[in-house]
Amino acid sequence: MSQIRHCQICNTAHNFSVKGLLSYPKHFDDKTIHKYYQRLMKKIEEHNIQQIPFSNDHICYQIENDICENCWLFMHQGFYCNKCQIYNHNNENEYKICMLCNVQYCINCENTLELFSQNKLCRTCEYNKNESLGTPSFLISFFISLLIPCFACSFFFKKMMKTVEKFHYTTSQYTFAMITFVIIFPFIYFLSIIGFVALLIFKVLVWIFQIMQSFKKVRMISDYLHQFSHFLYKCCQLNYIIGNPFMNKFLNLRKPSVYFILGVGPGSGKGTQGELLSKNLKFAHLSAGQLLRDAITSNSEHKSTIENCINNGVIVPSHVTINLLDKAIFENQSSESFLIDGFPRNYENMQCWIDLMDHKITFKSVIHILCSRQSMISRIQERSKTSGRSDDNLQILEKRFVTFENDTQKIIEHNRNLNQLIEIDGDNSIEKVQAQILELFNKSLIH
Numbered sequence: 001m002s003q004i005r006h007c008q009i010c011n012t013a014h015n016f017s018v019k020g021l022l023s024y025p026k027h028f029d030d031k032t033i034h035k036y037y038q039r040l041m042k043k044i045e046e047h048n049i050q051q052i053p054f055s056n057d058h059i060c061y062q063i064e065n066d067i068c069e070n071c072w073l074f075m076h077q078g079f080y081c082n083k084c085q086i087y088n089h090n091n092e093n094e095y096k097i098c099m100l101c102n103v104q105y106c107i108n109c110e111n112t113l114e115l116f117s118q119n120k121l122c123r124t125c126e127y128n129k130n131e132s133l134g135t136p137s138f139l140i141s142f143f144i145s146l147l148i149p150c151f152a153c154s155f156f157f158k159k160m161m162k163t164v165e166k167f168h169y170t171t172s173q174y175t176f177a178m179i180t181f182v183i184i185f186p187f188i189y190f191l192s193i194i195g196f197v198a199l200l201i202f203k204v205l206v207w208i209f210q211i212m213q214s215f216k217k218v219r220m221i222s223d224y225l226h227q228f229s230h231f232l233y234k235c236c237q238l239n240y241i242i243g244n245p246f247m248n249k250f251l252n253l254r255k256p257s258v259y260f261i262l263g264v265g266p267g268s269g270k271g272t273q274g275e276l277l278s279k280n281l282k283f284a285h286l287s288a289g290q291l292l293r294d295a296i297t298s299n300s301e302h303k304s305t306i307e308n309c310i311n312n313g314v315i316v317p318s319h320v321t322i323n324l325l326d327k328a329i330f331e332n333q334s335s336e337s338f339l340i341d342g343f344p345r346n347y348e349n350m351q352c353w354i355d356l357m358d359h360k361i362t363f364k365s366v367i368h369i370l371c372s373r374q375s376m377i378s379r380i381q382e383r384s385k386t387s388g389r390s391d392d393n394l395q396i397l398e399k400r401f402v403t404f405e406n407d408t409q410k411i412i413e414h415n416r417n418l419n420q421l422i423e424i425d426g427d428n429s430i431e432k433v434q435a436q437i438l439e440l441f442n443k444s445l446i447h
């Protein structure tokens with residue numbers, strides 16, 4: 001049985017034994033300590049032993065083995081120094097420094113402070129404080145995990161619908177778009193929602209447990225939940241990070257690539273080289289001139305306009321040619337790259353193409369085949385024997401050269417200034433010219 005003693009502070013009989021320190025204001029002498037303490041005890045009761053305001057101006061009174069439980073509780077408002085085995089008073093917002101040994105303690109727990117600790121907290125508390133999921137980060141996670149995918153979903157879906165209607169997707173591109181939207185994106189979105197709901201539940205639990213903080217175990221669980229909700233928050237972030245590239249991939253998906261091939265006039269060999277390149281590089285070859293000639297034979301509504309222009313060696317109105325090119329690209333869904341020969345022919349062609357087609361395609365570069373006038377004339381004369389083209393005669397040929405110099409030359413200069421022009425010597429044999437172009441493609445000098 002423990003010995004009955006009298007508390008040195010309040011003088012009540014007790015069998016509770018602990019060493020301790022009690023601080024009290026300096027201006028109190030020994031006789032008034034007792035009164036003072038009673039007043040403090042009253043305060044303790046009033047404040048439900050939670051918080052007692054102390055001034056800085058306190059002195060310490062060391063008590064050995066003679067403190068009752070009430071007084072001990074009072075002193076327990078302070079902190080325990082493991083080294084000196086005493087309780088110290090703890091003034092709010094001040095360092096916890098043991099009055100005997102001057103060791104500093106973390107204001108949040110009972111760990112001693114490490115060197116260079118900040119904010120009066122030990123490393124663990126500092127880390128927990130930074131890592132815990134505060135309201136701002138919670139709101140961020142809300143946006144990241146729920147709202148952003150939600151907006152993104154509707155945005156991308158609308159975009160997909162628009163683009164699928166507008167752009168000429170190849171079958172594989174279309175399939176990829178569908179897989180992205182129908183399977184991958186909802187899956188990621190679903191994960192995000194799950195992550196968010198779990199986060200919300202845990203956050204509520206954390207709040208509930210925080211209210212009941214006085215229970216140590218609950219506080220511990222609450223800490224774990226804090227960590228866990230933080231982990232979920234990170235998962236949500238990751239989810240978004242992983243989901244995004246898929247979306248980006250879709251956004252870049254996929255406008256057909258377009259290369260233009262121009263010459264220095266009729267007969268420079270652009271049609272011949274375009275045909276060969278399409279075979280070697282698996283590009284689709286579209287000849288603007290051929291599309292126009294086909295439109296004449298198929299009695300298109302612009303038949304007479306086209307016929308008139310071709311037979312005068314002048315350029316057909318832009319919207320007519322672009323309309324035919326657009327249709328041809330759209331009908332050729334299996335190709336991802338197109339080589340368009342003989343277009344654009346003038347500035348208006350180019351401007352109109354930019355307005356009508358630039359958003360549907362990815363423009364790559366212009367291959368420009370150089371050739372001497374003499375070679376061109378003799379080639380066209382040779383071609384006229386079999387081509388059956390009404391414009392393959394010397395009279396119209398002359399007009400076509402004039403049109404080239406007046407109009408097409410400007411486009412060539414424009415592309416040269418933009419560094420988009422790749423010039424090829426077209427006076428060599430067909431094979432050599434082709435090899436030269438292929439080499440540039442292989443070396444990625446044409447891309």
Ligand SMILES: Nc1ncnc2c1ncn2[C@@H]1O[C@H](COP(=O)(O)OP(=O)(O)O)[C@@H](O)[C@H]1O
Binds near residue numbers: 265268379427433
């Ligand atoms: N490098 C070349 N050497 C010799 N003949 C060529 C060469 N390139 C093209 N040809 C011939 O010249 C004619 C005109 O060529 P083509 O490719 O139709 O010219 P373009 O499309 O520029 O009007 C064709 O009969 C073609 O076989």
Ligand SMILES: O=c1ccn([C@@H]2O[C@H](COP(=O)(O)OP(=O)(O)O)[C@@H](O)[C@H]2O)c(=O)[nH]1
Binds near residue numbers: 266288292309317
């Ligand atoms: O974008 C084009 C391509 C061709 N043409 C017309 O079609 C003719 C034949 O062009 P093509 O490119 O087939 O032959 P080239 O004159 O280059 O041998 C030209 O003279 C033009 O009248 C046109 O107006 N716009």
